[in-house]
Structures are given as structure tokens and as C-alpha cells.
Amino acid sequence: MEIIKEVNAYTPVIPKKKYSPVKEFFKNWKKQKTAFWASIFILLLIIIAIIGPYIAPYDPYEPDYNSTLQGPSKEHWAGTDEYGRDIFSRLLVGSRISLGVSFLAVFLGAAGGILLGLISGYFGGWLDRIIMRGSDVMFAFPDLLLAIAIVAILGPGLTNVVIAVSIFSIPSFARLVRGSTLEGKETVFVEAAKSMGASHRRIMFKHIFPETLGSLIVFITMRIGTAILAASSLSFLGLGASPETPDWGAMLSIGRDYLGTASHVVMMPGLAIFLTVLAFNLVGDGLRDVLDPKTKNE
Numbered sequence: 001m002e003i004i005k006e007v008n009a010y011t012p013v014i015p016k017k018k019y020s021p022v023k024e025f026f027k028n029w030k031k032q033k034t035a036f037w038a039s040i041f042i043l044l045l046i047i048i049a050i051i052g053p054y055i056a057p058y059d060p061y062e063p064d065y066n067s068t069l070q071g072p073s074k075e076h077w078a079g080t081d082e083y084g085r086d087i088f089s090r091l092l093v094g095s096r097i098s099l100g101v102s103f104l105a106v107f108l109g110a111a112g113g114i115l116l117g118l119i120s121g122y123f124g125g126w127l128d129r130i131i132m133r134g135s136d137v138m139f140a141f142p143d144l145l146l147a148i149a150i151v152a153i154l155g156p157g158l159t160n161v162v163i164a165v166s167i168f169s170i171p172s173f174a175r176l177v178r179g180s181t182l183e184g185k186e187t188v189f190v191e192a193a194k195s196m197g198a199s200h201r202r203i204m205f206k207h208i209f210p211e212t213l214g215s216l217i218v219f220i221t222m223r224i225g226t227a228i229l230a231a232s233s234l235s236f237l238g239l240g241a242s243p244e245t246p247d248w249g250a251m252l253s254i255g256r257d258y259l260g261t262a263s264h265v266v267m268m269p270g271l272a273i274f275l276t277v278l279a280f281n282l283v284g285d286g287l288r289d290v291l292d293p294k295t296k297n298e
Contacts, residue, residue, distance in 0.1 A: 028290045035286020038279040045276060049096040058086035060093045060246045069262040079264040081254065087268050090246035095272070097241065098248045101158055102227035105165035110220055112166070113173020114212075118204045120174065121181025132178070135171035143168045147230055151239045158247075161240045165227050176219055180212040214291040222284030225277040232273050248273050 030036055048055075058076075064084030072079045078088035120131040138146065150164035184190060185208060193203050234240040235249030243250055248269045255265035 025290060029286070032286035032289060035283050035289075038282035038286070041275070041279045042283060045095060045279070046099065048092060049099045052092035052095055056086075056089035056092045058089040060085060060090040061244065069258060069265070071262070071264055078268040079262070081251075081265050082258060082262075087251070087265065090251060091248070091268060091272055094246035094248050094251065094269070097158070097245065098228060098231065098273075098276075101162055101231045101240075102165070102224050105162045105231070106169060106220060106223050106227045108162070108166035109169025109223075110173050110216070113170040114177050114209070114216070116170065117174040117177025118181055118209065121178040122185055122200065122204050122208065128178075131174060135174055138168065138171045141168075143226070144230055144233055147234060148237070148239065151234060156239045158241055158245075161231050161234050164234070165230050168230075169223060169227070172223070173216075173219070176215060177209075177212050180215060181208050184208040184211045218284055218288045218291060221287055222281055225280035225284070228273065228277050228280070 029039075062085065064080070067076070067080050067084040068082055070076060070080045070084075076086050076088065078086070078091060081087055081090070116131050120128045141149070146168045147161075147164040150167055151160050154160040154163060181204075185203075190203060190207050193207055198206075231240060232247075232249030232252065235247045236253040238253065241247035241250045243254055251269040252266060252273070255262075255269065258265045
């Protein structure tokens with residue numbers, strides 16, 4: 001017995017590796033090849049949006065009437081527009097506008113929708129009925145049509161575009177969070193928090209809200225793509241950015257007049273919108289596969 005005790009005393013104890021959710025996420029994320037490269041593209045796009053005005057080879061606002069409607073070349077990689085302005089420079093600068101408007105609109109809509117969804121799902125009753133019936137009314141209108149109506153009331157401009165896109169995003173976030181809240185408030189740890197006298201605010205934001213983050217991250221990512229399309233559509237219709245602003249939707253609107261003679265004026269901003277929206281949708285699909293436990297088990 002003494003020999004066995006001595007052997008056990010000198011047996012090395014192998015420490016267990018601590019579970020790291022961040023490392024686990026990146027391990028699974030690298031397996032999503034398409035979504036991974038789409039996220040690299042988005043990261044580069046965000047960097048370009050930040051430094052775009054500083055690396056643009058030409059002034060995006062200064063006309064050059066000797067170089068109007070030129071095709072792509074060594075001097076102008078994406079060609080020039082009807083005023084001779086370099087399209088590549090305008091795309092670089094416009095990325096900040098298009099992404100900034102979309103990000104701001106989605107996060108404002110998410111903030112409002114999360115709050116309403118938590119209140120609706122947690123308290124229920126007449127609050128739930130009022131919030132959900134209001135959401136149903138807004139769901140009755142197509143998103144773009146509702147945004148056009150809001151901008152028509154408020155007036156054209158990028159600020160009102162942000163308001164319009166954020167407003168039509170609120171019901172979707174509210175319904176998503178409400179469903180998670182209805183499920184989360186019946187869990188054991190929430191019942192335990194109630195029995196210990198925790199406040200409603202603490203229960204909602206400390207115990208229930210973290211359980212919705214996975215689905216929220218996925219939805220926000222995919223909603224940014226929708227917001228880019230909506231903001232570009234409003235600018236295309238003349239309800240967003242002014243024509244001289246290097247916004248992708250405004251550039252697309254101006255370029256349609258030269259579709260037969262200088263198609264690059266339309267194709268370049270259209271390609272930028274297409275690739276950006278596609279990247280956000282691919283990243284959203286990848287995040288859903290990684291973060292959603294239901295898809296993990298399939």
C-alpha cells in the first residue's frame with residue numbers, strides 16, 4: 001500500500017486545457033471557407049472605408065472635362081464619369097458613405113428592436129399586444145416602400161435615409177428578440193433570479209439578453225446587406241445622397257443615362273454594391289452555421 005501511495009504521489013498531473021469559446025469559434029469559422037474569405041473581403045472593405053479619402057488617387061469631386069466618359073485604363077482603373085471624375089476614387093470615398101449609412105441604420109434599428117422585443121416578451125399582456133400589432137402593421141408594407149414613404153415625409157437626405165432604414169428594421173429585431181425572450185424567461189436560472197429578488201431590468205439584460213446574442217449577430221450581419229441595398233435604392237431614386245456625392249446608389253442613378261455609351265459608369269458601382277451585399281450574406285450564413293446550435297447538430 002505504501003508503494004502504491006508513493007507511485008501515485010509522483011504521478012504527473014496533466015492539466016486540462018481550459019475551454020475557450022473564442023478559440024472554438026475561430027476553429028469552426030476557418031472551416032467555413034466561403035464565409036471566411038467573405039469576412040476577409042468585408043474587413044478590407046471596412047479598412048478602405050476608413051482610409052479611402054486618404055488613398056484615393058484623384059479628387060472624387062473635381063471634374064476633368066478633357067477626360068469625360070473614358071473607359072478603364074492605367075490612369076483611371078475604373079474609368080471616368082460624365083464630368084471626367086475618376087470612378088475608382090469615387091468608389092473608395094463612397095464606401096465610407098454607403099457602409100456608414102448602412103451600419104448606423106442597422107444598429108439604431110437593432111437597439112430599438114431589442115428593447116421592444118425584450119419588453120414585449122418579458123412582460124407580455126397588453127404591452128406585448130400593442131408592440132406586436134404595431135410590428136404587424138409595419139410588416140404589411142414592403143421594406144423599401146415603407147422607407148420611401150418615410151423619406152417622402154421627412155425629405156431627401158442621408159440623415160433621413162438612416163432614419164427610414166432603421167425604422168423598418170425595428171419590427172424584425174423586435175420579433176426575433178421577443179421569441180428568444182419568451183423561451184428564455186421560462187428557464188431555471190431566470191426563475192432562480194426572480195426568487196432571489198432580482199429586478200426586471202437585471203433579469204432582462206443580464207440573464208435573457210445574452211442568450212439572444214448568437215441569433216442577433218447573424219441577423220445583424222445579414223441585415224446590413226439589406227440596408228446597403230435599401231440605402232442605395234433610395235439614393236438611386238433621388239431620395240438619398242445628392243448627385244454630386246460619391247454614394248454608390250447616386251453613382252448608379254447618374255450612370256444609367258450612359259448605359260449604352262459608357263457602361264462602365266453603371267457597372268463599377270453596381271459591382272461594388274453586388275459584391276458587398278453578397279459578402280455580408282455569405283458571412284451571415286457562415287455565422288448561422290457556427291453560432292446556431294441547431295445547425296451544429298444537423
